[in-house]
Amino acid sequence: MISTARIVGAGLIGTSIGLCLKSAGIKVEMVDVDSNSAQLAQDLVKSTPLSEPDLIVVAVPISANQKVVVEQLNANPNSIVCDLASVKSDLLVKVEELSDNAKNFISLHPMAGRELSGAQSARADLFIGRAWVLITGSKSSEKAKLVADSFIKICGGSSYQMSSAEHDLTVAKLSHLPQILSSSLAASLLEVSEDNLNISGQGIRDLTRLANSDSKLWSEIFLANQSSLTPALEKLISHLQGLQKSLVSNKKEEIEDFLKKGREGKDKIPGKHGAKSRNYAFLPIVIDDKPGQLAIIFNECAKIAVNIEDLSIEHSPGQETGLITLALSESDCIKLSEHLEKLGFKVHPTKNR
Template identity: 35%
Template sequence: MRTAVVIGTGLIGTSVALALVGRGVTVHLADHDPEQARTAAALGAGTDAAPDAPVDLAVIAVPPAHVATTLSAAVAADTARGYLDVASVKSGPRRELEELGVDLSRYIGTHPMAGRERSGPLAATADLFEGRPWVLTPTRDTDTEVLNLALEVVALCRAVPVVMDADAHDRAVALVSHMPHLLSSMVAARLEHAEDTAVRLCGQGIRDVTRIAASDPRMWIDILSANPGPVADLLGAVATDLQETVESLRALQSSDEAKRLGGAAGVEDVLRRGNAGQVRVPGKHGTAPAAYETVAVLIDDQPGQLARIFADAGLAGVNIEDVRIEHATGQQAGLVQLMVEPKAAPVLTASLRERGWSIRQ
């Protein structure tokens, strides 16, 4: 692939363009808002000038509701040899393309499983997709050349290709992306009118749960409008769990011991099912999650502290498998939680103490 057009210069489209330009592909940029395309071009994502001849590939990076019309117009203009979209929903746009009579042999639906809470070209990065799954949904009609072009894009963006059926993809993203986003927003909404004294108690747990609630609501309306059925089904199941949990918690307030025991059993059931589901979330490098030990170290909020603690861990011969930072409320300090192999935890703890670090249990 030597040339490409990216139609839609938001976060995903501009990130794709940056990655392709970085690998030597000539990229042309287009957007319904010319100023946004110019911004992406100024960032080094390509040129906002139209190509003189059909390019190798057109990447349609617009909201799901606009994929079919945008792609249909690009095909009618003979923009490229092949076409792919990067929308987060796959079955709806494909059905709309069929209704419009578009030649689907030159098209493949794809979805890079990457994003950020921020949107727009200024949030784009060339490494956004590195190591991330990138779903491809070919059909029996998909031309081999188009599939190969899509695989080349995935490789150039250093993502990991995953082939799925379009309907199966939509059910999967409803489970692992769309439904969790709504739940995060619902939890965050409880904070809107909460007392300031309560909000000041926010710790890492509430930050983890509400992080994705910071995303652009307009973007998510587009996404959810394209996949409402599977998301509604999942939320219905969650609503059942919520109602049963509410009833169990009410039972814990009862003066009847049998009811209290039943309530405790109900709460324990949902917590244990949560444990069983959480361990299925892939761990490091997409492998089965490992059981790590956490070494918590108190650090000051000063330049160089993180670099020094990582260097000291290296001197101890310990590999840091993962890391989290929990900031102390109202203090210029925080806890760095270093996740390591269980056998390495005592070694790291002793070594860091020798080097003057304050270890917290």
């Protein structure tokens, strides 16, 4: 059903889609108005130029979305076009107004992303197990629906149908409010001294992860979704003001109730649908903090044909040793662990971390 696809927009999302479709055996063309981004994405995806591909995926900033969707629809009357914008508002109405090929259009929103941006942060598995919102216009053809469904399946996602309006309301709460709280909390750290920030634990790190997001992109998103976002933010602010009052007046039960409601809300979030956990084994290795240590480990991996899926390094300037953790297949983990142990390395194989 899909053997060729063009991705317009070589950012994080577009390039990740490109990698994903490519690994499913589809011929992919990556395009971007920025030639540097286009070049990196084309190298990563091994892009081929295409004309009227089966599928065109528009993955551009929201300010350019409608224009690019209409352009692609009008220039490629035989292609199915999907956009991935995170706010929909009147997109479908506009597209039906401005294109004779609106039957070829389906609006999608994959609930996936990273706080990093650009093609350099892309990964093929970004969408595995993720929910995709699917919004069909009144004119969308059966063929367009089938292609969009197939596209979502190839990406490993599950689709959930919604109206534009419901989508915008829901993402205000599930996506835009979290971004606002993360940024606000992170901004409050500007008043904490660098010394005191040394004691930052996992909570503050997790809650401020999203604060790394692109400010230009997100200010566009917030404004595009203003009408759904402002009432949600207002409610949250008054909820916090309620807690503030309970705190000042020493109302322990009210504070407990505030926390309990949070727990109830948290419990409502369903498990990831069809999430395939990447079943890696993790191999932490204690290394001396001196040049060449990593090269030795990587050379040994190559020597015994062990493939490193991912890795992280933890070390501090004051510490004599560092910890490198390799993510490997289970069999590679056992193989490498035994191999390195024989060489005198301090390895600590584990299945979870």
